[in-house]
Amino acid sequence: SQTIHQWPATLVQPVGSPLSLECTVEGTSNPNLYWYRQAAGRGLQLLFYSVGIGQISSEVPQNLSASRPQDRQFILSSKKLLLSDSGFYLCAWSQGRDRSSNQPQHFGDGTRLSIL
Amino acid sequence: AQKITQTQPGMFVQEKEAVTLDCTYDTSDPSYGLFWYKQPSSGEMIFLIYQGSYDQQNATEGRYSLNFQKARKSANLVISASQLGDSAMYFCAMREGLWNAGNMLTFGGGTRLMVKP
Numbered sequence: 471s472q473t474i475h476q477w478p479a480t481l482v483q484p485v486g487s488p489l490s491l492e493c494t495v496e497g498t499s500n501p502n503l504y505w506y507r508q509a510a511g512r513g514l515q516l517l518f519y520s521v522g523i524g525q526i527s528s529e530v531p532q533n534l535s536a537s538r539p540q541d542r543q544f545i546l547s548s549k550k551l552l553l554s555d556s557g558f559y560l561c562a563w564s565q566g567r568d569r570s571s572n573q574p575q576h577f578g579d580g581t582r583l584s585i586l
Numbered sequence: 587a588q589k590i591t592q593t594q595p596g597m598f599v600q601e602k603e604a605v606t607l608d609c610t611y612d613t614s615d616p617s618y619g620l621f622w623y624k625q626p627s628s629g630e631m632i633f634l635i636y637q638g639s640y641d642q643q644n645a646t647e648g649r650y651s652l653n654f655q656k657a658r659k660s661a662n663l664v665i666s667a668s669q670l671g672d673s674a675m676y677f678c679a680m681r682e683g684l685w686n687a688g689n690m691l692t693f694g695g696g697t698r699l700m701v702k703p
Contacts, residue, residue, distance in 0.1 A: 502688055504690075511698075513695040516690065519690060527688065560631060562631070572619055573689055575621075575633075577623075579628075579629060580629040
């Protein structure tokens with residue numbers, strides 16, 4: 471069965487520090503991968519998605535970036551964090567190469583990021 | 587315009603009763619899919635149920651069912667026999683297009699459901 475791992479679970483970082491959040495998927499190949507951010511009590515905002523290695527699409531301009539160095543690895547990064555980067559970050563995957571509309575996205579447990 | 591609207595920020599329901607969570611959507615694409623997710627306080631997003639735009643019948647999964655009214659563009663989630671563990675945020679989401687290569691979803695703002703003992 472497929473599993474998704476996301477770490478760390480919580481992170482407290484000072485303003486201006488770098489960021490690296492990692493997400494890996496097991497049990498599937500060539501998945502679509504996603505990074506979302508969720509502000510407290512709000513819905514999910516799609517930040518990046520990837521349909522293959524090295525292929526990154528950005529949905530929202532910001533000081534964050536994403537990379538996909540391996541098929542099942544997705545990394546969210548920042549060179550200098552801002553206070554507004556605080557939030558709950560969720561990684562998700564869905565079946566790639568499957569263009570049927572009924573495929574759900576499956577989510578990791580999330581990372582709670584606090585910027586001080 | 588909002589593509590997915592959940593008009594109930596919070597709702598209470600008595601344990602063992604049924605509850606309906608509203609979701610309306612906006613799309614001009616005839617092919618789309620609608621998803622409901624549950625997010626407990628721990629944060630993980632749990633997929634509950636799916637409804638396709640061409641599905642003839644309302645989707646059901648255990649205690650969850652979807653009241654799909656295509657003409658009204660609504661896809662309300664019905665939870666029967668509420669349990670204390672149903673207390674969570676619930677999100678409605680939509681995928682547009684039959685050939686959506688990225689399988690991207692648009693999420694609503696969510697509804698917080700609180701089940702009273």
